[in-house]
Amino acid sequence: MILDLDIGNTLSKWRLKDAESSEIRSRGAVWTREEWRPGADIPDLDVVEAVRISSVARTAVLEETVALLRRQVRHVYVARSTSEALGVVNGYEEPGRLGVDRWMGALAGYQLAGGCCAVDCGSAITIDFVLPGGMHLGGFIIPGLRLMKESLKLGTRNVAIDPESEADALLEPGRRTVDAVNHGIYMAAVSAINRIYSEVCDQQGVTLPVLLTGGDARVVSRGVQVPHAVWPDMVYGGLEACYPLTFAERAGKMSGAPRVPEPVSLEKIRAGLAFSMLL
Numbered sequence: 383m384i385l386d387l388d389i390g391n392t393l394s395k396w397r398l399k400d401a402e403s404s405e406i407r408s409r410g411a412v413w414t415r416e417e418w419r420p421g422a423d424i425p426d427l428d429v430v431e432a433v434r435i436s437s438v439a440r441t442a443v444l445e446e447t448v449a450l451l452r453r454q455v456r457h458v459y460v461a462r463s464t465s466e467a468l469g470v471v472n473g474y475e476e477p478g479r480l481g482v483d484r485w486m487g488a489l490a491g492y493q494l495a496g497g498c499c500a501v502d503c504g505s506a507i508t509i510d511f512v513l514p515g516g517m518h519l520g521g522f523i524i525p526g527l528r529l530m531k532e533s534l535k536l537g538t539r540n541v542a543i544d545p546e547s548e549a550d551a552l553l554e555p556g557r558r559t560v561d562a563v564n565h566g567i568y569m570a571a572v573s574a575i576n577r578i579y580s581e582v583c584d585q586q587g588v589t590l591p592v593l594l595t596g597g598d599a600r601v602v603s604r605g606v607q608v609p610h611a612v613w614p615d616m617v618y619g620g621l622e623a624c625y626p627l628t629f630a631e632r633a634g635k636m637s638g639a640p641r642v643p644e645p646v647s648l649e650k651i652r653a654g655l656a657f658s659m660l661l
């Protein structure tokens with residue numbers, strides 16, 4: 383079995399993948415913390431022959447995790463942000479400083495779609511752009527939905543946005559604190575994504591498929607106006623592409639990859655931007 387780990391600032395996600403069949407056998411998530419208890423938090427390591435890790439947690443957490451894994455697992459691969467990989471050139475001035483989850487998302491998106499806009503809706507919302515030739519432009523970071531809400535300190539933190547709510551309802555003025563906050567942060571997140579996408583496409587003169595991932599991807603998806611696909615395993619896709627271990631992975635297949643959304647025309651994006659400037 384292959385254990386894939388995606389350690390974010392809030393949640394540490396894991397999945398077990400069958401090395402022979404490439405099927406996902408099980409998955410889960412635990413709060414990101416200092417210490418791991420294999421068998422309780424993550425699967426028993428007896429069945430694991432290789433681990434692939436993407437981590438943006440504090441270095442100490444990663445080091446502890448890797449030390450623990452190395453005692454029991456033969457192959458431990460820790461992803462790093464590099465200046466170039468799989469045809470993508472990292473746009474950061476200091477490539478190693480780009481969050482490795484963003485780098486994995488950009489690589490997965492590029493492998494799937496060529497140029498892309500990769501959006502990760504987790505603790506932070508990150509929006510990264512890769513042009514069709516593989517040039518990563520860099521990106522944008524805004525606080526995620528939960529962080530935005532907590533920063534207001536209005537006592538609404540435990541009332542999450544119902545993931546089933548329709549975008550229309552979320553865009554109405556709230557008539558209670560909790561709705562005013564939830565609708566406000568939702569509007570802030572989705573309008574930022576819509577606007578950033580349009581601005582960068584306009585600047586670059588290209589339209590790009592949009593791929594969404596992260597804990598809030600589904601609810602954010604309802605407010606994103608341009609064609610896009612939700613890809614919960616996008617960070618894992620980057621790990622598969624960087625460290626292919628199964629037959630399917632060596633053939634370039636990433637688990638759970640969606641159909642590539644067809645972007646709208648540049649004319650339409652520019653018309654939308656021009657319209658929003660008038661308001």
Ligand SMILES: Nc1ncnc2c1ncn2[C@@H]1O[C@H](COP(=O)(O)OP(=O)(O)O)[C@@H](O)[C@H]1O
Pocket residue numbers: 389390391392393394503504505506526527528529595596597598
């Ligand atoms: N069941 C859930 N438990 C925790 N967070 C959730 C859940 N469903 C959605 N979320 C949202 O997802 C975010 C965590 O998403 P994730 O992509 O795992 O973040 P990170 O990679 O930063 O750890 C939380 O901040 C919260 O807004």
Ligand SMILES: CC(C)(COP(=O)(O)O)[C@@H](O)C(=O)NCCC(=O)O
Pocket residue numbers: 390391392438479480481482483484502504505506507508523526
């Ligand atoms: C921006 C992030 C905090 C997002 O992390 P996440 O929300 O996925 O936990 C992470 O990618 C990170 O720590 N990046 C380093 C800074 C940068 O990318 O510029």
Ligand SMILES: [K+]
Pocket residue numbers: 502503504505506507508596
């Ligand atoms: K994120």
